[in-house]
Amino acid sequence: MSATPASLPGEPAVDQALARAHGLSADEYAAVLARLGRVPTFTELGVFAVMWSEHCSYKSSRKHLRMLPMTGPRVVGGPGENAGALEIGDGWVAVFKIESHNHPSYVEPYQGAATGVGGIIRDIFTMGARPVASMNSLKFGALDHPRTRYLLSGVVGGIGGYGNCVGVPTVAGEVMFDAAYNGNILVNAFCLGLARKGELQSARAHGVGNPVIYVGSATGRDGIHGASLLASAEFDAASAAKRPTVQVGDPFAEKLLIEACLEAMKTGAIVAIQDMGAAGLTSSSSEMAGRGGLGIELDLDRIPLREPGLTPYEILLSESQERMLLVVEKGREAEVAAVFEKWDLHALVVGRITDDGRWRARYRGQVVADIPVKALSSEAPLYDRPAAPPAAPLRAADAPARAPAPREALRALLASPNVGSKRWVFRQYDAIVQSNTLAGPGGDAAVLRIKGSRRGLALTVDSNPRACALDPYLGTVATVCEAARNLACTGARPAGITNCLNYGNPERAEIMWQFRRGVEGLRDAAIAFELPVVSGNVSFYNETAGRAILPTPTIAMVGIFEEIGQRLAIHFRRPGDCIVIIRTAAPSMAASEYAALFGAGDARLAPIDLNRERRLIEGLLKAAERRLLNSAHDVADGGLLVGLLEACFGDHALGAHLDGVDGSPDELFGEGPSTVIISAAADKVDALREIFAPLEVRVIGRVTSQPRLIVGTLFDESINELRLLYDQALPRRLELT
């Protein structure tokens, strides 16, 4: 029945050179010819190019990602679905994922970041989960780089502009500035949704003859080859010519889609559903058919278009936002359409499921593409690219440039945009809509309640590219440890990981080595903490003119409270409480902000003892459960004193008097393996010693009602004054013109 597909009049002739221009290597083009048994049509070439791009096929990373532990007693839903899901108790399932939108955000920061948020939210509700929380991880170039402020305000504006308008609270995130990102910023967006167990939606088509339905915005020329090809090639001057039309987000359309899709799912008539993300209609249709082992036929004349004259090639490759593709039980189309009409959306039948395993598209009575579904969905090329460590370390230790007085060092650290408060950023995000946010941005992790349950969730996203630059393996292990600690400091038990692995060009052996070591670090740490990696994303080619970003594996972690009443905050609460630190190893200057400001970085990261890290986590959880603690805070950027001050910066204007620290720069400002600061009543300290053994529980001072930071004879400083430095770190740099 199927006529041999042909290119349309006026379309370029397909040959190896054109394939090359589409990013397909000679071998890949040969594989296309072999799979089809003929020369592809122009449309088919475009389809292969996007589906076999790095972004869509994970061809360089897939082999390594298989190392990651993806299963566990809480994991639900098989691999291959759109996002991972975790059972969290009381019949609830949490669906979460993080994804990059780096290149689009560099080109057009507002829309790039906005559509990144929109895309990840669609990934979540497509699974039948209501999106309840967002986070983001942002890396910018140096603040004094001419483009940084523009990119920062655009990205933050775009995240807020989209997230605030769809009603998903942005509850946590991170921001870092480093010259390594001058030419390649990173925008990684996370979303978590909740579903009732048993109500997860599938993206696996079944039922031959079932109609394929399109809902959402009309298709335009946006982002043709956008996410797929742009994110699969280095970013250089030449790519300016390749630059796709910028995708513009429409958060109101997304809000309608969220509500309408979740409501339509309740009819039970939806067999499969997937958002049209990268490679739009092509990937969503071929992946749904592929998972079901079936075929699919699309009638391109029925696709709603935003402007006339789009070619089949453009329709299939468009990355217009806010679109969903559904497979619906035959005969129940009207029922589904009625729900969408309620939300002023139109559900259009644009194709059907077939039994022949082919992915076929018709346009004006002619077949323009006819490809085995498997060739698109599961038979993309796979590479084992060469990997080798670099000849010289990425970042050598600087000679100590100078050794500032501790008082001066502390002030410089507090005023550093990497250490100071990120309030300028997160006050632009609605963090409280949905009324579940018990702790929003500003703590170690966000805390959400689940209404009608004693349970709750904690969320954090972390990365440590400077550590990864020194050692991509240990840096990743350290990042996982930090995320787990951030959760445990709120009293939540770490339960699952999602990750976004941002690296340079994988065709270079040293980048591939960084990547492989990163995945190994993630694997080892995840196994040590018994945490499944339920979803993730890889972003390669983050380099400009041959200069790659620092290796940046971003780890988002979700923790569970069985009893939300046990949650802890970072702020000291009672004058007279003991201030206690617990460490897994001696602090070090390696990869610290102190080293970045003053030099004096160690060339090597200290090894990490995962058993001790785990003790620390378990100790925190047990102490929280027995309600021994009044606060807990993880020491991160800036080191111990900065951490102490953050614990003082609560509503109560308390202070700290330390007499148990040695006053060396390493002790006061070192970061490196883990330290947590807790406060507890003096009569609880013995119980803490028992719980944390063999880790040392060291009492270093007392919480005071006087708002001063007193460290032996070294300092006696006004907390309010230091707080001003910390609060103004970003505004002072951004708002002065």
Place this chain on the structure above:
Amino acid sequence: MQVRVYVSPRQGILDPQGRAVENALKSLGFADASNVHIGRYITLEVKGDSRAAVEAEVARMCDQLLANPLIEDYRFEVEGG
């Protein structure tokens, strides 16, 4: 001199604002309205010796700040001088 700059969404770029307003106009009973697009209307004064000099300066302002060339087109008028 008095300058008026008109910035509008580039053709083919999604214009959610225009679409929302078009729908609203329709539902208000203005069935005759179509193809609605929304951009920015910027007025400013620019000192300069000649109209040509001002025009050149305004073009630079547009390229650098007033319009985003990736998603917007602009045109402008200079009056006086």
Place this chain on the structure above:
Amino acid sequence: MQVRVYVSPRQGILDPQGRAVENALKSLGFADASNVHIGRYITLEVKGDSRAAVEAEVARMCDQLLANPLIEDYRFEVEGG
């Protein structure tokens, strides 16, 4: 007919966007720019029998939806027909 509507902040109403753009222009070195105001530029097509009919309809659109008379002024041009 082709219609262009210009909506601008009413005199005396705070126009923080205009001020921000003015500051940004200054910091980019455009010292000659002043009195910057930012409004909306709306283009649309309106079917109608006569120019007068279209003008009357557009005025209604502006009063009802396109501008808020408390804070904004508008004017428009109709072309063709």
Place this chain on the structure above:
Amino acid sequence: MKWGVVRFPGSLDDDDALYALREVLGQDARMLWHKEETLGGVHCIVLPGGFSYGDYLRSGAIARFSPIMRSIAKFADDGGLVLGICNGFQILCEAHLLPGALTRNRSLAFICEQVTIRVENARTPLTRATRAGEVLRIPIKHGEGCYVAPESELRAMEERGQVLFRYVAPDGGLSEAANPNGSMRAIAGVANERFNVFGLMPHPEHAVEGELTGGADGLKLFHSLIEAAR
């Protein structure tokens, strides 16, 4: 007392308002769909926060024309109680049920944070459970909350007591820094001349659970309305 919370397609705090009324305050509250025209015999209508119709043009400009707004205008005309929160406030202004307009924040940025507001008139159905001069802690989250009205109108509103809340520092004092969005006369909330229609930018429905989330000062406003309807 029966409450109706209006759901526009882009409403976001509709469920939060319903949660506060039902679960926290134990009230009889129902959702009203924007395409409906019947109000179901409620005593008080809440127009919640969000982006009613995307609000790309001006906040509330399009929502004002929805079918339910016709009924609400009539309801208000008959003396029914109407509370607009954030986007609801914007809609009520656009619909001319409240004076003035809400424009972009002075900083041009969206702001989400706890603010403190001072009660300026405690003898209204929305404020009777508070004291004049009392400072309430309630969160805001908006990009267009800068209240503007002609000077003559503002003077008349002040004389009639229509200015209900002002942004102040925690000690109750007025200051530039305490005015988060640049509102004229630091106005955070107003009433109509008849004192049955109210609008405010802060979100009382996000300040009903004490320690848990945003404080409990929002309860005072809901309690006021409950007393008033008695």
